[in-house]
Amino acid sequence: MSDPLKDLLSQLAGNGSPNGGMDDPWQLVEAIAPDESEDEPSPDKSLEEMIQRINNMASRKPAEEEVGAFAEPVRSAQATPPPAIKLEEDHDTPFYPREPATLREAHLTGSEVEALCLKYLLTAGEASGREIAAQVCLPFLILDEVLRKMKYDQLVVYKDTAQAGDYVYYLTDLGRERARRYNEHCTYYGAAPVSLKDYVASVQAQSLEGQSPSVDALESAFEDLLINKTMFRRLGPAINSGRGLFLYGAPGNGKTSIAERVTRAFGRYIWVPRAIGIDGEILRVFDPAVHDEVPLEDGPGIMQQHRIDRRWVRIKRPTIVVGGELTMESLEISTIQSTGVSEAPLQLKSNCGTLVIDDFGRQRMSTDELLNRWIVPLEKRYDFLNMRGGKKIQVPFDQLIVFSTNLEPRDLCDDAFLRRIPYKIEVVDPTEQEFRQLFDIMCPLMGFTVNSEAIDHLIEKHYKSVNRPFRCCQPRDLLMQVRNLCLYENSPLQLTRQHFDDAVENYFAVM
Structure with a gap:
């Protein structure tokens, strides 16, 4: 002091x-x-x-504000950019979705995530936070905030501890009652839906129309088919256009096989959402029946530098083939009334790929119905679909439509529709030399040694003498007949005159 x-x-x-x-x-x-x-x-x-x-705090930009667990997503066109980025270094998957850091980036509301969690717990009984996050395909850090809010609202309780910072959750009576009300509207409790805006952006980034396959890419796509140079030169520009294609000609010449291989000329993989959310409605897009999932490989690489949004699935670029079973209902959104879950139509599932209408003209619905349904989408490259509640949505119509038929196209379509299919390619019969080449290709694949003398006998006796046209499928089919006969008789696999005579008698009995 x-x-x-x-x-x-x-x-x-x-x-x-x-x-x-x-x-x-x-x-x-x-x-x-x-x-x-x-x-x-x-x-x-x-x-x-x-x-x-x-004043400084009031003028701060929205992007700098804190986003709570139950923040509403921005709906305007200037909203947070979709959780997807483009990688120039990865040619197989030029687009992939980035894992969202907040609900706003995921374009989800807390109520939507809460509904999925409650419905899952109602079915599973109990689950840890990380198990719930894996079920709805959202990062645990995002879901942890939602679960804490649900705990505060007395919808769930802690039943046990799990991993560090996690708990086992169990529904309260209030949570169980709310889950039942959610189930009355829709029973879906899978991956959290992706917004329609994000899906449209993904289709634009992975579109066929922006790609131009090279000659080498086309040759690689058709390496297992025998196609003459004239046919190949006509197919190239048609595939490059990414638009409609009409394949017609006699049956058995490989129209369906050509259509199925068209997709190989483009990039191998694309990303599709498991489901799309549209104003509270769920529209499932990923379908294991027509989509081949290709999970990411573990290991170093550019894909490991960014976490992936698990609401999306990497698949092989789709090729969907439908034939006589095609109906008008297959081209519209279908909803199961008991579950409230809607299923995407075929054209939506085939976006960024190929949709093959095989045996065109033999469907249960008339060709006029089909053509009238698609005459505008083929021109504008977008389609309109009706949701269960009556809402009409605009979706991309971005696939290569291939119409394959052995009927005369002029008898099936009018000029207005044919104009919207810019490429009409006839698949002609093979020449005798190409027919022999097919035997050279197929014999080793089926375990036979090529016997030129037996093949000469087949061509002279069963084709030229009766003016029977060659078909691309016949070498394979006849060799299969011979192979089955040899296996039945327990004899070595070999081509003989007698074997071919027996095969022809069975194969062309009523032809």
């Missing part, structure tokens, strides 16, 4: 005389107190600084 202060205290206590000639003790305190008027801001200055800070 300083000496002046000691003297002051002594003076106040009556134990000393006034210090320094000062009669008033408060004058002494004022004299020894430091002058802080220059260091401390004035009240007006402090108020001005506070107002300035408030």
Whole structure:
């Protein structure tokens, strides 16, 4: 303690005389107190600084604000960009979805995620937070906030501890009742849906129309088929166009085989969402029946530098083939009333791939119905679909449509539709030389040694003498007949005149 202060205290206590000639003790305190008027801001200055800070906080951009667990997604066109980025270094998958960091980036609301969690717990009974996150395909850090909010609302309780920072959750009576109400609307509790806007952006990034397969890519795609140079030269531009293609000609010449291999000329993989969310409705897109999933491989690489949104699935670029079973209902959204889950139509599942209408003209619906349904989508490259609640949505119509038929196209379609299918290619019969080449290709594949003498006998006796046309499928089919006969008789696999005579008798019995 300083000496002046000691003297002051002594003076106040009556134990000393006034210090320094000062009669008033408060004058002494004022004299020894430091002058802080220059260091401390004035009240007006402090108020001005506070107002300035408030103005700065109010003018902060939305992107800098904190996003809570139940933040509403931005619906406008200037919203947060879709959780997908493009990698120039990866030619197989030029587009892939990035894992969202918040519900806003995922374009989800807390209520949507809450409904999925409650319905899953109602079915599973109990589950840890990470198990629920794996079920709805969202990062655990995002879901943990939602689960904490559900715990605060007394919808779930902790039943046990799990891994570090995680718990086993169990529904309360209130949570069970709310889950049942959610189930009445829709029973879906799979992966959280992707927004329609994000799906449209993914189709645009992976479209066939923006690609131009090279000659080498086409040769690789058709390496297992025998196609003459004239046919190949006509197919190339048609495939490059990424638009409609009409294949017609006699049956058995490989129209379906050509159509199935068209997709190979483009990139191998694409990403599709497991489901799309549209105003509370669920539209399932990924279908294991027509899509071949290709999971990412573990290991170093550019794909490992970014976490992937698990709501999307990497698949082989789709090729969907439908024939006489095609109906008008297959081209519209179908909804199971008991579950409330909607299924995407075939043209939506085949986006960024190929849709083959095989045996065109033999469907249960008339060709006019099909052509009238698609005459606008083929021209505009987009389609309109009706949701269960009556809402009409616009979706991409971005696939290579291949119509394959052995009927005369002029008898099936009018000029207005044929104009929208820019390429019409006739698949002609093979020449005798190509027919022999097919035997050379197929014999080793089926375990036979090529016997030119037996093949000459087959061609002279069963083709030329009766004016029977060659077909591309016949070498394979006849060799299969011979192979089955040899296996039945327990004899070596070999080509003989007699074997071919027996095969022809069975194969062409009513042809």
